[in-house]
Amino acid sequence: MRDPDGLIARAGVRGDPDRDQHFLVDDRVLDRLPTYLEAIDADTSQLLEIGGGTGALTDRLLAAGDEVTVVERDRDLAEFLREEFADEIAAGELTVIEGDALEVDLPDFTASVSNLPYGVSSEIAFRLFPEKKPLVLMFQQEFAERMVAEPGTSEYGRLSVSSQHYADVELVESIPKEAFDPQPAVQSAVVRAVPREPDYTVADEDFFLRFVKAVFTQRRKTVRNAIRNTAHISGLGEPDAVVEAADEELLRKRPDAMAPAEFAALAGLAWDVGEPET
Numbered sequence: 001m002r003d004p005d006g007l008i009a010r011a012g013v014r015g016d017p018d019r020d021q022h023f024l025v026d027d028r029v030l031d032r033l034p035t036y037l038e039a040i041d042a043d044t045s046q047l048l049e050i051g052g053g054t055g056a057l058t059d060r061l062l063a064a065g066d067e068v069t070v071v072e073r074d075r076d077l078a079e080f081l082r083e084e085f086a087d088e089i090a091a092g093e094l095t096v097i098e099g100d101a102l103e104v105d106l107p108d109f110t111a112s113v114s115n116l117p118y119g120v121s122s123e124i125a126f127r128l129f130p131e132k133k134p135l136v137l138m139f140q141q142e143f144a145e146r147m148v149a150e151p152g153t154s155e156y157g158r159l160s161v162s163s164q165h166y167a168d169v170e171l172v173e174s175i176p177k178e179a180f181d182p183q184p185a186v187q188s189a190v191v192r193a194v195p196r197e198p199d200y201t202v203a204d205e206d207f208f209l210r211f212v213k214a215v216f217t218q219r220r221k222t223v224r225n226a227i228r229n230t231a232h233i234s235g236l237g238e239p240d241a242v243v244e245a246a247d248e249e250l251l252r253k254r255p256d257a258m259a260p261a262e263f264a265a266l267a268g269l270a271w272d273v274g275e276p277e278t
Helices: 004-011 027-032 056-064 075-084 086-090 118-131 141-148 158-166 205-216 223-229 239-245 260-273
Strands: 046-050 067-072 094-098 111-115 135-140 167-175 188-195
Touching (some): 004 056, 004 075, 027 056, 027 167, 056 067, 056 111, 067 075, 075 086, 075 094, 086 094, 118 135, 118 141, 118 158, 135 141, 135 167, 141 158, 141 167, 141 188, 158 167, 158 188, 158 205, 205 260, 223 239
Parallel strands (some): 046 067, 046 111, 067 094, 111 135
Antiparallel strands (some): 135 188, 167 188
């Protein structure tokens, strides 16, 4: 495996915290990341990495999978990856896409392992989730804890419901700041997401996610008040009709006490009687 510090030296770069560039340099962590796919017997024939940096994780993914595609938005780093991994590219084992992962067309992939840029980690994660592929993603620790949180906890919120709508999510490892160069201000964590269908149905997925977002903006309020106060976010034309039709016990709850299935049922009711925008 290529030495992470040697890659940084050959690239002639320094990570830029202002641009979310924190290079993972701990060999032990780098070696472990692909194993989180192996543990669930995931298909590693076409791996996707978002944010290749100087290629330390790319190198490990090439050993773990048949083909790897890296998306890197930094022009200089993308060029370095093409030079450093010229043999792997020539062999058809690696493809480097230069561009923003939120804008480029993503290739077909069977799984993704990525150290995400923290500033856009949520947006990238929710671009990947609908693909319904196994994911091993690095986030800020607090963000990861909110993804996996259960109802009734202080961390539980919109992110929890939305993430768990798509997959079984598990925080598999916490990563100290010292594993990066330069060190970020906070600890990081690795989340593994195994796609599965939820144990409920939704009439319209976009509306369901919008409804969850709206209600959680009023997490300190009762569900009754949250529905009425957030019609401008959820797009409900008749929020009072939803309140009148909903179960009274549910309406007295706070959003952070509702399980994803309860949100789905309430969103379904809102879709039927609340005249939402489409």
